[in-house]
Amino acid sequence: MNAARLAGRLAFALLLLAIILFALFPFYHALVTSFRSGSELFIPGLFPAALDPRNYALVFTQQNFGRTVLNSVLVAVAVVGFSMLLAVAAAYALGRVRFRGRGALMLTILGVSMFPQVAVLSGMFELIRALGLYDTLPGLMLANLVLTLPFTVWVLTTFMRELPKELEEAAYVDGAPPLTVVRRVFLPLLWPAMVPTALLAFIVSWNEFLFAFTFTLSAETRTVPVAIALLSGGSRQELPWGLVMAASVIVTLPIVALVLTFQRKIVSGLTAGAVKG
Amino acid sequence: MAGVSLRRVRKSFDGQTVIRDIDLDIADGEFCVFVGPSGCGKSTLLRLVAGLETVSGGAVLIGGEDVTAAPPRARGIAMVFQSYALYPHMTVRENIAFGLETRRARKAEIAARVEAVAKRLELEGLLERLPKQLSGGQRQRVAIGRAIVREPRVFLFDEPLSNLDASLRVQMRIEIARLHQSLRTTMIYVTHDQVEAMTLADKIVVLNAGRVEQAGAPTELYRHPRNLFVAGFIGSRRMNFLPVRAEGMRDGAVEVLLPGGGRLAVPVAGEGARAGEALTLGIRPEHLRLAGGAPDLAGPVEVVEELGDEQLAYLRLPDGGLVTARLESGTAPREGETGALELPPAECHLFRADGSAFGRP
Numbered sequence: 270m271n272a273a274r275l276a277g278r279l280a281f282a283l284l285l286l287a288i289i290l291f292a293l294f295p296f297y298h299a300l301v302t303s304f305r306s307g308s309e310l311f312i313p314g315l316f317p318a319a320l321d322p323r324n325y326a327l328v329f330t331q332q333n334f335g336r337t338v339l340n341s342v343l344v345a346v347a348v349v350g351f352s353m354l355l356a357v358a359a360a361y362a363l364g365r366v367r368f369r370g371r372g373a374l375m376l377t378i379l380g381v382s383m384f385p386q387v388a389v390l391s392g393m394f395e396l397i398r399a400l401g402l403y404d405t406l407p408g409l410m411l412a413n414l415v416l417t418l419p420f421t422v423w424v425l426t427t428f429m430r431e432l433p434k435e436l437e438e439a440a441y442v443d444g445a446p447p448l449t450v451v452r453r454v455f456l457p458l459l460w461p462a463m464v465p466t467a468l469l470a471f472i473v474s475w476n477e478f479l480f481a482f483t484f485t486l487s488a489e490t491r492t493v494p495v496a497i498a499l500l501s502g503g504s505r506q507e508l509p510w511g512l513v514m515a516a517s518v519i520v521t522l523p524i525v526a527l528v529l530t531f532q533r534k535i536v537s538g539l540t541a542g543a544v545k546g
Numbered sequence: 547m548a549g550v551s552l553r554r555v556r557k558s559f560d561g562q563t564v565i566r567d568i569d570l571d572i573a574d575g576e577f578c579v580f581v582g583p584s585g586c587g588k589s590t591l592l593r594l595v596a597g598l599e600t601v602s603g604g605a606v607l608i609g610g611e612d613v614t615a616a617p618p619r620a621r622g623i624a625m626v627f628q629s630y631a632l633y634p635h636m637t638v639r640e641n642i643a644f645g646l647e648t649r650r651a652r653k654a655e656i657a658a659r660v661e662a663v664a665k666r667l668e669l670e671g672l673l674e675r676l677p678k679q680l681s682g683g684q685r686q687r688v689a690i691g692r693a694i695v696r697e698p699r700v701f702l703f704d705e706p707l708s709n710l711d712a713s714l715r716v717q718m719r720i721e722i723a724r725l726h727q728s729l730r731t732t733m734i735y736v737t738h739d740q741v742e743a744m745t746l747a748d749k750i751v752v753l754n755a756g757r758v759e760q761a762g763a764p765t766e767l768y769r770h771p772r773n774l775f776v777a778g779f780i781g782s783r784r785m786n787f788l789p790v791r792a793e794g795m796r797d798g799a800v801e802v803l804l805p806g807g808g809r810l811a812v813p814v815a816g817e818g819a820r821a822g823e824a825l826t827l828g829i830r831p832e833h834l835r836l837a838g839g840a841p842d843l844a845g846p847v848e849v850v851e852e853l854g855d856e857q858l859a860y861l862r863l864p865d866g867g868l869v870t871a872r873l874e875s876g877t878a879p880r881e882g883e884t885g886a887l888e889l890p891p892a893e894c895h896l897f898r899a900d901g902s903a904f905g906r907p
Contacts, residue, residue: 435629438625442596443619443692445644457635
């Protein structure tokens with residue numbers, strides 16, 4: 270009995286360990302590789318022989334990586350901002366106002382997110398070019414909104430529906446016009462849902478590759494994922510693994526920092542509404 | 547301050563009519579209670595007055611002004627919700643101030659009025675708390691505070707006490723009555739509890755299936771219910787209904803044959819009553835007495851409920867019906883014994899087969 274329990278716990282611990290290894294090893298490997306350079310890169314080993322920060326310096330000096338990171342930040346922040354603004358407004362309409370075709374509209378929004386990115390790529394390209402946004406950051410922002418809006422709208426609408434109707438009615442009776450109700454009553458109550466949703470939108474935009482690769486051309490408008498893919502080494506035959514890994518580690522850090530900062534909010538946001546109170 | 551009038555107000559949801567052509571006048575300063583069973587449309591009617599629902603037909607007037615198409619904020623009303631609906635992220639002070647801020651009152655004025663309301667409702671020590679840190683009764687008082695701070699023309703209460711426990715409910719009921727005495731503002735109050743209706747109202751409106759069954763002062767509804775529904779609904783103990791047969795008319799009274807064979811002359815305006823017609827006799831438990839001489843009703847006592855100051859005796863009648871009598875403590879017969887009751891004719895009500903009442907003097 271006791272032995273069986275011990276074995277069970279041991280097995281569970283092993284399983285956890287395996288999951289952790291599986292999740293974290295790639296990042297660990299990237300971290301280790303980023304501190305190696307030259308022929309050392311091709312010696313298999315779990316630990317670096319020496320911590321050589323040369324790759325990190327090179328990424329910034331050689332590749333104009335600062336500009337690239339700035340582009341990514343600009344695009345991601347704008348996408349998050351617009352997504353939240355539009356999603357809150359849409360969630361109010363979809364979650365609160367009764368109108369004909371609401372269900373169909375919700376399904377359409379969900380449907381949009383089901384298209385693979387490649388399917389909308391060419392159409393989106395035409396659109397971006399027609400608007401004169403090719404090879405510009407606003408063009409990329411617009412394209413990324415297509416990826417983030419469906420789930421931000423959907424999540425916030427679900428959450429908005431859970432808010433008691435009386436709160437809204439009380440505010441109307443208190444004399445508040447609809448915009449004030451959204452701003453002063455709904456927005457503060459939606460915070461726990463908005464933080465994780467915004468974070469997910471940020472991650473989607475931050476990691477987005479296909480649109481960024483297709484809709485930009487020059488190095489000035491390049492975002493991080495594209496820049497990493499296009500990193501070139503000293504010669505045509507050489508793939509600069511050290512640089513790639515250093516760049517990857519650099520762009521992962523903001524996400525890790527954001528997630529750790531909002532960790533508590535994320536957990537409460539994901540479970541909010543499940544239990545009253 | 548303003549009265550409220552409803553003119554042939556109708557409301558349907560998805561083809562289902564829940565309010566049917568209601569005409570009603572509530573005078574300025576009156577305390578009007580909408581009462582009825584659940585689903586009778588009383589809350590919907592209140593929401594139509596508030597402007598939270600739009601009417602499907604008819605007109606709503608507040609202070610003589612047609613507000614049928616006006617949004618809630620343009621109607622000069624304040625409402626207290628069943629769930630209180632306090633803004634959970636705002637402190638008590640912010641909750642009360644919200645309605646003033648939306649009207650762009652000056653900061654100093656807002657502060658002064660919030661303080662005054664807090665003092666009146668004994669909320670001074672709680673102003674910086676959040677709703678979740680308050681008890682049910684305190685939340686209720688904040689909700690009332692949020693309503694009175696705006697000095698509306700009409701107060702609307704939607705079952706405000708139904709979430710409170712029994713003792714607190716009585717206490718808040720008294721507070722609301724006091725509030726009405728001092729403010730003298732028109733109030734409309736929705737409840738399913740006829741005790742709240744009787745104790746608070748100047749005027750009770752009994753609703754059933756989207757129609758007004760009767761509207762009037764509490765004593766009038768108690769003494770002169772217009773039909774079976776109102777008679778059964780009003781009164782803290784449900785009126786006894788006995789199937790009787792009309793035997794004939796006799797100088798301002800209808801003589802009826804009681805279950806068990808007794809005869810009784812009920813003093814009602816009996817126009818139209820035909821001999822042999824099946825009628826319903828209504829008598830409240832508190833008006834039944836133990837018979838001194840020959841009983842009007844007799845039967846075995848099934849249950850006696852002891853309430854300390856009074857006893858409720860349940861008698862099984864020969865026709866199988868059950869009758870409840872409220873008796874003075876210690877006077878009721880024991881369970882299993884035969885109880886003998888007397889019907890004071892002046893306290894009896896008589897109803898036609900369609901439910902309508904014969905007029906009583």
